[in-house]
Each structure stands twice: as C-alpha cells, then as structure tokens.
Amino acid sequence: MDDQPSSADAFASQAFYFIERRRLDDARRILKDGLSQFPQDPDLLFHSAQVEWLNDENEAAEATARQVLSVAPEHAPARQLLANLLIEREQFADAELLLIGLLRDYPESADLYGRYSRLMLRTLHLDKAEQLAREGLRYDPDALECLLAMALCETARGGAQANQGLQKLITGHPESMSTVHALVVALVDGGRIHEAHAIAQQAMRADPANEHLVNMVRELRIQNHWSMKLLWPLQKWGWGGSAAMWVAAIVIMRALQTSAPDAYGPFVFGWLAYVIYSWVWPSLIRRIL
Amino acid sequence: MSNDELLRPTLSDYERAPGLYNSTGFFLSSFFGGPLGAAIYGGANSHRLGRLSKDLPLLFGMTAVAFMLPYVLHEAGWLRGLAESFGGSETRNYGLVMRALGLATCGAIYVMHRRFFRSAKVSGAREVSGWVPGIAAVVAGIAANATFVTWLLKHH
Numbered sequence: 001m002d003d004q005p006s007s008a009d010a011f012a013s014q015a016f017y018f019i020e021r022r023r024l025d026d027a028r029r030i031l032k033d034g035l036s037q038f039p040q041d042p043d044l045l046f047h048s049a050q051v052e053w054l055n056d057e058n059e060a061a062e063a064t065a066r067q068v069l070s071v072a073p074e075h076a077p078a079r080q081l082l083a084n085l086l087i088e089r090e091q092f093a094d095a096e097l098l099l100i101g102l103l104r105d106y107p108e109s110a111d112l113y114g115r116y117s118r119l120m121l122r123t124l125h126l127d128k129a130e131q132l133a134r135e136g137l138r139y140d141p142d143a144l145e146c147l148l149a150m151a152l153c154e155t156a157r158g159g160a161q162a163n164q165g166l167q168k169l170i171t172g173h174p175e176s177m178s179t180v181h182a183l184v185v186a187l188v189d190g191g192r193i194h195e196a197h198a199i200a201q202q203a204m205r206a207d208p209a210n211e212h213l214v215n216m217v218r219e220l221r222i223q224n225h226w227s228m229k230l231l232w233p234l235q236k237w238g239w240g241g242s243a244a245m246w247v248a249a250i251v252i253m254r255a256l257q258t259s260a261p262d263a264y265g266p267f268v269f270g271w272l273a274y275v276i277y278s279w280v281w282p283s284l285i286r287r288i289l
Numbered sequence: 290m291s292n293d294e295l296l297r298p299t300l301s302d303y304e305r306a307p308g309l310y311n312s313t314g315f316f317l318s319s320f321f322g323g324p325l326g327a328a329i330y331g332g333a334n335s336h337r338l339g340r341l342s343k344d345l346p347l348l349f350g351m352t353a354v355a356f357m358l359p360y361v362l363h364e365a366g367w368l369r370g371l372a373e374s375f376g377g378s379e380t381r382n383y384g385l386v387m388r389a390l391g392l393a394t395c396g397a398i399y400v401m402h403r404r405f406f407r408s409a410k411v412s413g414a415r416e417v418s419g420w421v422p423g424i425a426a427v428v429a430g431i432a433a434n435a436t437f438v439t440w441l442l443k444h445h
Contacts, residue, residue, distance in 0.1 A: 090415075093300040100296050107292075122412040124307050124338065124405045125299055135295060156407040185411055239316045240399075243392045246320065250385060254375035 008034060008041040015047040019054070022209060027051050042072035049081055058085055076102060083115070092123050110136040114145025121152055129153050133165075142172050151182040155189055177203065177210065184216060188223075191236030197224040222285055231278055307338050309402070309409050314419030319395035322430020323387040324355030329429055331398035333422035338405055351397050355390045356437060359383070363441055380438055387434040 011034030113136025
C-alpha cells in the first residue's frame with residue numbers, strides 16, 4: 001500500500017482500506033496528500049469526515065460533511081454521516097429531514113428505514129418506529145438495522161410475549177455487534193445484569209477497540225459488583241421498587257413504634273443507612289472502579 | 290399508515306425534542322408533593338411529549354380521585370381508624386397517606402406514559418433536568434396536602 005496513487009479514486013480507495021482497519025493516522029496521511037491534489041473531490045472529503053468522526057472530532061466531521069454536500073448535494077454516504085452527527089448533537093428534526101430525503105431517493109433501502117426507526121425510538125415515537133422497521137423488513141427481511149430496531153421496539157413494549165425481533169436478530173446475525181447491543185439491553189431490562197455482563201464481556205474480547213462495548217462492560221461491571229447486590233430491587237423494578245420499599249418501610253416503622261418500640265430505633269437507623277447507601281454508593285463506585 | 294404518511298416529518302412539530310424529565314425527580318416530587326405534585330410533574334412530561342391537551346383530563350381525573358379517596362375514607366371513619374392504628378400525630382399520619390397517594394398517582398401516570406418511559410430506557414435517550422417542574426410540584430403539592438388535611442380534620 002505504499003505506492004503513491006495517481007487519481008482521486010485511488011486515493012479514496014486507499015484511504016478506505018485504512019479506515020476499515022481503523023488505521024486512522026495512515027488514512028489521514030493519504031487523504032491529506034489526495035486533497036492537496038484534488039481539493040474538491042467529494043469522496044476524499046467524505047473519507048476525511050469519516051476519519052474525523054471515528055476520531056471523535058464531531059464538529060470538524062460535521063463541517064467536512066457539509067463541505068461534501070456543497071460540492072455534491074446528492075452524496076448519499078455524506079448525508080447519512082451528517083444525519084448520524086446531527087443525532088449525536090440531538091438535532092433530531094434536522095436529522096429526520098435528511099433521512100426522509102434519503103428515503104425518497106432510495107425508497108427500497110431497508111437500512112435507511114432501520115435508521116429512521118431508531119431515530120423515532122430515540123425521540124420516543126414507539127408506534128412509528130415499529131412501523132418503519134416493519135416497512136424496512138418488507139424490502140429486506142434480513143436487514144440488520146431493521147431487525148435491531150424491531151428487537152428494541154419489542155423490548156420497549158415488554159409484556160409477557162417472547163421477543164421475536166430479538167430471536168430473529170440472534171438467528172440471522174449472531175456475530176453482529178447490533179445483536180449484542182439488543183441482547184444486552186433486553187437482559188438489563190429484565191434485571192438479568194449478570195448474564196448481560198457476561199455477554200458484553202465476551203463481545204469485548206472479540207472487539208477490544210470498540211469504545212461503545214468498553215463503556216457498556218464498564219457500566220455492567222459496576223452494576224454487577226458484589227457491593228451493589230443489595231440494590232437489586234431498585235435495579236430490577238426501578239422507581240416502582242423504590243416506591244414499594246418506602247411504603248413498606250413506613251408501614252413497618254409505624255407498626256414497630258406501637259407494637260415493638262425496642263426494635264423501632266435499630267430499624268429506622270438500618271433503613272436510613274440503606275437509603276444513604278442507595279444514593280451515595282452507585283456514584284461513588286463509578287469513581288472507584 | 291401509508292408510506293407517504295410514514296415519511297412525513299414528525300419532529301418538526303416540536304419546539305424542543307420530545308423527552309422526559311428526570312425520573313428521580315418524578316419520584317421525589319410525588320413522594321413529597323403528593324397527588325398534586327405527581328400531576329404537576331406528569332403534566333410537565335406531557336408538555337415535553339407534546340400531548341398536554343390530550344393528557345390533561347386524565348391528569349385532572351387522577352388527582353381528583355386521589356383527593357376524593359381520603360375524603361370518602363375519612364367520612365366513613367376508616368381513615369381515622371387507620372391513622373390511630375399507626376399511633377403518633379393524626380395530622381402527620383394523614384400527611385403520610387397523602388404521600389402514599391402521591392406515589393400511587395405517580396404509578397398511574399407512569400402507566401399512562403409507559404411506552405415513552407420504556408422507549409427512553411431502551412434507546413438510551415437522555416433525561417431532561419427536572420429541577421424546575423420538581424420544585425414547582427413539591428411546593429404546590431405540599432401546600433395542597435397541608436390545606437386539604439387541615440380542612441378534612443377541622444371541618445369533618
């Protein structure tokens with residue numbers, strides 16, 4: 001890969017080769033050389049935006065993606081990248097317009113339906129998210145983005161029925177990071193932190209450079225730590241669990257006050273200690289671990 | 290929904306992106322502010338979800354039921370019996386009942402907004418800081434509870 005490319009396309013494909021392998025410094029070097037010769041080439045600019053995005057330089061990536069679109073307004077990958085960047089910046093309405101524009105240009109792209117579905121889920125439009133994922137699956141029943149969106153929608157719906165979306169995702173794409181993501185979300189949702197932690201850990205061993213996975217494992221490790229075990233009712237049932245515990249504690253305290261005054265004091269101190277521990281310890285352990 | 294409807298922008302209708310206020314704030318506002326506190330905080334969530342006009346009758350109904358219930362139980366003499374079985378100050382015990390009803394109202398509002406809470410949890414959507422609706426809910430709720438309990442014990 002050391003030969004000097006002679007065309008913009010050659011520079012672009014060499015840069016893509018490095019980007020795929022996460023050799024971002026090499027990609028950046030090639031792109032710098034390429035852009036010095038072809039400063040307005042949309043693909044070279046797009047790959048630059050990609051490198052900036054992968055390097056968490058989101059502002060620069062957005063500026064470069066917009067530069068691509070000023071040169072080639074129909075550049076689909078740049079429009080998709082810009083939509084992703086806008087979602088990260090929580091400019092959801094602008095991202096939606098971009099995705100709708102893309103879907104009008106590529107009406108049978110299941111991947112785009114999946115992305116739009118996930119945007120709708122993120123902005124709490126569960127019904128529309130589900131319909132979009134279903135529409136995408138009509139064009140490609142095996143589309144990863146749509147299956148992921150469907151699995152997440154079904155997890156959000158909850159209930160007693162089996163999560164068919166998740167089952168299809170696991171069957172069709174057992175190796176995909178999206179499957180890991182959906183599975184971990186579903187397990188955490190069901191209060192099965194230990195299993196979620198084990199799966200995420202295994203996935204991280206396969207892809208240790210994946211920052212999303214590293215953060216996921218770190219969070220699950222904290223939630224699965226032995227010192228957090230006493231908080232399981234809160235982990236499993238959230239504020240519903242907390243409300244039930246408060247009501248139970250108040251009733252017990254009142255009952256002890258009249259029927260067993262000797263036990264009242266220790267119970268109140270024990271309860272207060274638990275309340276303080278449940279408020280302080282989760283944030284403290286995040287700093288320690 | 291037809292494909293055209295599916296591809297009609299949804300988010301342009303919102304001034305701010307739809308979101309939910311911090312759920313810890315919801316719990317605490319309901320606990321300290323009782324049914325009215327829960328309704329105010331829930332109403333703030335409805336506003337952020339762009340469905341306040343739709344939810345308002347239900348929120349009003351839930352709050353009315355939560356205040357009617359202790360009134361009816363008090364009139365029947367059951368609430369006083371329950372408060373006496375707890376011992377201690379009667380006003381305080383009535384206050385605790387209002388807190389429990391606040392949590393029950395919070396639960397009912399959660400059920401009404403369940404799919405939004407669940408979508409936020411699954412998609413990892415960021416919660417909005419709830420200080421402003423929380424303080425408003427607690428202040429108004431405590432005032433409403435105190436006034437209601439005093440009125441109930443003095444006039445009935």
